[in-house]
Amino acid sequence: MATKSQPAHDKELPSAEPRPAESAEAYVRALMAQGVECLFMNPGTDTIPIQEALSKLEQLGEPVPRTVLCLFELVALAAAHGYFQATGRPQAVLVHVDVGTQNLGGMLHNAQRGRAAVLISAGRTPYTTDSRLRGTRDTYIHWLQEQFDQHGIVRNFVKWDYELRRPEQMGEVIARAFQIAASDPPGPVYLTLPREVLMTEVGDVRLPMPEQAPPARLGAGDPDGLRDIARRLVQSEHPVVLTSTTGRTREGFDGLVRLAELLALPVVERRERTNFPTSHPLHQGFQPGPFVETADLILVLDSDVPYIPTQVMPRTDATIIQIDLDPVKERIPLWSFPLTLAVRADSASALGLLADYVGELLTDDVRQRIETRRAELTTRHNERRAARKATALAARDARTITAEWLGYCIGQFQRDASDCLFVDESLTSHVAVWNHLDTDEPETMFGSGGSSLGWGLGAALGIKLARPDRPVVLVVGDGSFIFGEPLAALWASQINQAPVLVVVFNNGCYNANKAPLISAYPQGYSVQGRHFVGTDLLPAPRYDLLAAVVGAVGERVDNPDQVLPALHRGLDQVRSGRSVVLDVILVRG
Ligand SMILES: Cc1ncc(C[n+]2csc(CCOP(=O)(O)OP(=O)(O)O)c2C)c(N)n1
Numbered sequence: 372m373a374t375k376s377q378p379a380h381d382k383e384l385p386s387a388e389p390r391p392a393e394s395a396e397a398y399v400r401a402l403m404a405q406g407v408e409c410l411f412m413n414p415g416t417d418t419i420p421i422q423e424a425l426s427k428l429e430q431l432g433e434p435v436p437r438t439v440l441c442l443f444e445l446v447a448l449a450a451a452h453g454y455f456q457a458t459g460r461p462q463a464v465l466v467h468v469d470v471g472t473q474n475l476g477g478m479l480h481n482a483q484r485g486r487a488a489v490l491i492s493a494g495r496t497p498y499t500t501d502s503r504l505r506g507t508r509d510t511y512i513h514w515l516q517e518q519f520d521q522h523g524i525v526r527n528f529v530k531w532d533y534e535l536r537r538p539e540q541m542g543e544v545i546a547r548a549f550q551i552a553a554s555d556p557p558g559p560v561y562l563t564l565p566r567e568v569l570m571t572e573v574g575d576v577r578l579p580m581p582e583q584a585p586p587a588r589l590g591a592g593d594p595d596g597l598r599d600i601a602r603r604l605v606q607s608e609h610p611v612v613l614t615s616t617t618g619r620t621r622e623g624f625d626g627l628v629r630l631a632e633l634l635a636l637p638v639v640e641r642r643e644r645t646n647f648p649t650s651h652p653l654h655q656g657f658q659p660g661p662f663v664e665t666a667d668l669i670l671v672l673d674s675d676v677p678y679i680p681t682q683v684m685p686r687t688d689a690t691i692i693q694i695d696l697d698p699v700k701e702r703i704p705l706w707s708f709p710l711t712l713a714v715r716a717d718s719a720s721a722l723g724l725l726a727d728y729v730g731e732l733l734t735d736d737v738r739q740r741i742e743t744r745r746a747e748l749t750t751r752h753n754e755r756r757a758a759r760k761a762t763a764l765a766a767r768d769a770r771t772i773t774a775e776w777l778g779y780c781i782g783q784f785q786r787d788a789s790d791c792l793f794v795d796e797s798l799t800s801h802v803a804v805w806n807h808l809d810t811d812e813p814e815t816m817f818g819s820g821g822s823s824l825g826w827g828l829g830a831a832l833g834i835k836l837a838r839p840d841r842p843v844v845l846v847v848g849d850g851s852f853i854f855g856e857p858l859a860a861l862w863a864s865q866i867n868q869a870p871v872l873v874v875v876f877n878n879g880c881y882n883a884n885k886a887p888l889i890s891a892y893p894q895g896y897s898v899q900g901r902h903f904v905g906t907d908l909l910p911a912p913r914y915d916l917l918a919a920v921v922g923a924v925g926e927r928v929d930n931p932d933q934v935l936p937a938l939h940r941g942l943d944q945v946r947s948g949r950s951v952v953l954d955v956i957l958v959r960g
């Protein structure tokens with residue numbers, strides 16, 4: 372288990388006042404019992420018992436989670452989210468009362484939508500005003516921090532919330548929190564910790580082991596239903612697979628490759644994970660539109676929004692099957708995508724069974740049809756890739772760097788540095804990145820799964836902590852970079868020996884806001900008067916200079932020829948232990 376600093380058992384123990392064990396120590400031990408490796412935290416007067424417990428237990432030689440101090444809370448939650456994505460192991464976040472909870476901000480939305488199992492714990496201002504009680508109110512702010520419903524801040528976003536009422540509950544409450552967070556579909560949970568409870572002296576607290584409170588997992592689903600799907604897949608003339616997160620596990624990725632290859636299924640991704648090898652001939656890019664319109668069978672795997680129904684509609688006679696941990700999206704209030712079959716299952720298991728059933732149904736006729744389709748799809752794949760490459764190369768000799776060229780260079784870079792993991796918050800540049808980056812291995816690309824910006828920097832930190840053996844590259848819009856509290860995130864990366872390579876797509880604007888404005892009002896005042904309100908980030912801050920403030924390395928790149936060398940220089944720095952901010956100046960949006 373990771374411990375940040377050297378425990379003190381080999382030195383003289385400090386002459387600390389010996390105190391009986393308080394329940395805050397049970398909190399730390401309960402986290403350890405649940406296998407928590409990192410506690411991403413930002414403190415307050417409410418968390419001091421836990422800070423003392425961490426210090427005490429570490430100095431007494433007990434294993435404790437690694438503490439990662441995040442100087443802004445949203446970094447903490449994004450990091451725990453990234454860590455979970457990279458490992459499947461839920462981590463813990465600890466924040467200060469109502470205000471620290473509020474600073475988690477949009478990362479709560481991302482953890483919810485991205486199905487990240489995380490225990491978020493927050494202090495709760497002391498209940499009492501009785502000086503005989505340990506932990507009672509003793510400072511001005513203790514009155515201000517109390518809200519009628521602190522949990523109400525998070526209740527839209529979490530699967531479960533609870534206030535620890537008695538110190539004796541600590542073990543079972545923490546076990547319950549992790550059980551719910553990790554049960555399918557996973558998600559964040561919230562626990563408040565009143566200070567008097569944390570500071571109550573306790574004897575031994577029962578700590579249930581994780582194996583006594585296992586999460587509920589979905590398996591492959593109903594075998595009869597899967598046989599029916601297999602039959603429909605074999606009969607289909609124009610099938611398509613749409614996926615967003617099937618590659619969240621290696622089994623899901625391998626299962627999709629197996630089924631797609633068996634039937635020559637075109638796969639269209641929305642890349643929140645690497646779901647299918649980009650260079651595979653059956654990979655058909657990232658635009659569902661043309662396939663959705665013509666398909667007689669649409670197999671939607673692990674996707675919240677498979678296509679945009681106001682832009683493209685499936686055929687009325689199409690069979691549409693959704694296999695997902697939550698196929699009808701119970702937490703999305705309005706969701707009315709037409710479905711023939713909704714299958715609640717873990718796609719990784721379901722795909723294996725489906726492939727077995729399909730194998731039993733293949734006749735010579737069917738095989739012939741499949742081979743014809745495979746040939747057509749291979750041609751289509753090659754043409755699309757060639758067109759994207761031509762677009763990128765056409766930009767090589769331009770004076771300014773286009774997003775396509777930057778995406779292409781990142782793709783070239785990745786060929787040499789194939790051990791890199793990519794975190795994606797590149798917004799309107801994402802298709803340029805996804806198209807050129809041949810992330811052919813599972814668990815090599817991570818997106819938030821939600822829409823709250825500022826996730827990438829914290830997530831990259833968490834992923835690097837989880838996978839210290841792999842270089843981590845964040846591709847991020849300039850706006851999103853700022854939303855991510857770069858000072859807090861890069862500082863934490865530096866001091867925790869978790870360096871990341873940050874590539875800022877500096878187009879000087881919120882293009883994701885500007886482009887739809889232009890398309891909704893093509894002849895409007897904004898366009899005609901070249902006066903865009905609230906979209907331009909100009910004059911652009913010197914993002915590269917910000918790196919030096921925390922001992923990281925910054926470089927500004929504005930010459931197309933320099934993009935690839937700068938990426939390699941950046942990687943060299945990262946491999947030697949320093950984070951890097953590459954501020955790449957793009958054509959202005
Ligand atoms: C927390 C948060 N605030 C605001 C938005 C609305 N929003 C969506 S995209 C965007 C602009 C993103 O800019 P940038 O990261 O530079 O990427 P670009 O659009 O330029 O590609 C904004 C402000 C959001 N999604 N999340």
Ligand SMILES: [Mg+2]
Nearest residue numbers: 848849850880
């Ligand atoms: Mg931008």
